[in-house]
Amino acid sequence: MQTEKQAHHEPVLLKEVLEGLDVKEGGVYVDGTVGLAGHSLAILERSSPTGFLYGFEWNEETYDIALERLKPYEGRFKLYKENFAKIPEILNQEGVLADGVLLDLGVSSFLLEGVGRGFSFKRDEPLDMRMSQTLGITASDVLNRLSLSELAKVFEEGEVPKAFFFAKFICEQRKRAPFTRTVDLVQAVKAFYKGRRDLNDLLAVVFQSLRIKVNKELENLEIALKGIPSILKKGGRLAVISFHSLEDRLVKLSFRNDPRFKVLTKKPITPSPEEVRRNPRARSAKLRIAERV
Ligand SMILES: C[S@@+](CC[C@H](N)C(=O)[O-])C[C@H]1O[C@@H](n2cnc3c(N)ncnc32)[C@H](O)[C@@H]1O
Structure with a gap:
């Protein structure tokens, strides 16, 4: 902090x-x-x-x-x-x-750098993303608990490319281990969008879509x-x-x-x-x- x-x-x-x-x-x-x-x-x-x-x-x-x-x-x-x-x-x-x-x-x-709540894909922190502690649901809750169609909607609304298939990939990954830290999500983005040159832009848009959802x-x-x-x-x-x-x-x-x-x-x-x-x-x-x- x-x-x-x-x-x-x-x-x-x-x-x-x-x-x-x-x-x-x-x-x-x-x-x-x-x-x-x-x-x-x-x-x-x-x-x-x-x-x-x-x-x-x-x-x-x-x-x-x-x-x-x-x-x-x-x-x-x-x-x-x-x-x-x-x-x-x-x-x-x-x-x-x-x-x-x-x-x-x-x-x-x-907020991006100073509060340790997982807003930035550049830091290894808990996947929280709540700006206010009065908010109920964290970013890891969104990734681990939403149904496939709900998660796909979060990514679609956040203009994440291939939103549905990325949501499907997350649902498969979370069966092995839940998403708890930013690095878990970074690894999933890198694996799903393998070979893309604009990885940093994709990471930014995926993180932003979760932040928008968590903070309504x-x-x-x-x-x-x-x-x-x-x-x-x-x-x-x-x-x-x-x-x-x-x-x-x-x-x-x-x-x-x-x-x-x-x-x-x-x-x-x-x-x-x-x-x-x-x-x-x-x-x-x-x-x-x-x-x-
Ligand atoms: C871009 S920053 C504002 C920076 C500010 N204008 C300055 O010059 O320092 C946005 C701020 O709004 C707060 N914020 C975001 N959504 C909010 C909301 N719904 N209600 C109150 N504050 C909010 C964030 O916590 C953050 O501190």
Whole structure:
């Protein structure tokens, strides 16, 4: 486990998010994915001296670090150890409407490298992948317990090539020994996709498909996208950074089909080559912004 000082995550598209949300003095903002507080700190700074931030971070280790980092702004924020799907409910309880909401989806570098829960195929760790300990099912449960058709669906939805046959292969392998560690899954991917040159991409997509399932990522995003317009002021903005096509499609459709939104980004904003050089994790980021009408 990394210490508070070691934990690092470079905020993606920071300038574009601040401009897109039109952060201004005295505004009320919501960061649904506080992470290591990169965007949150910048929002608090830009909305000084009276702006207020409601932050959500459901990963326990990340929450503790974020709370520590936000301390200089004591009195100007509230941090919830909660799922961002609860933003509408909690803001309603608070009785406030927001000028801007940010969702910076997925995992942070800290979760990938610092919590030992099997998010990265590059480390030998238990196959857990729960961002929050309140979640019931781990990645090894998914691999060991789901039926063939359920597992095939997880891989199909995650856009894993040859999803059905890979699921069948996993079901055969688990009869010999259950999947408990990341290396077990890495070996299965290498054996099934033998000879493919894009093994690292395949590993990434298989791991991502399990992470999406374990953390109900698409369900949570759908709930949040439906509810957030109700807690935005007229003219308030929603900015969403997604990292894969499944999320981006959901965001695009929700922005386009919800009459409460006016889309401000016809095409998604992507990081400059300079940002990608500095922070390769940003390379697949897509930022979409909509305004509450
Ligand atoms: C990409 S990181 C955010 C990084 C952050 N913007 C920063 O600058 O440090 C995403 C964060 O959102 C959290 N997260 C993911 N899904 C969540 C959810 N449904 N509810 C609350 N937090 C979530 C993850 O634990 C992770 O810390």
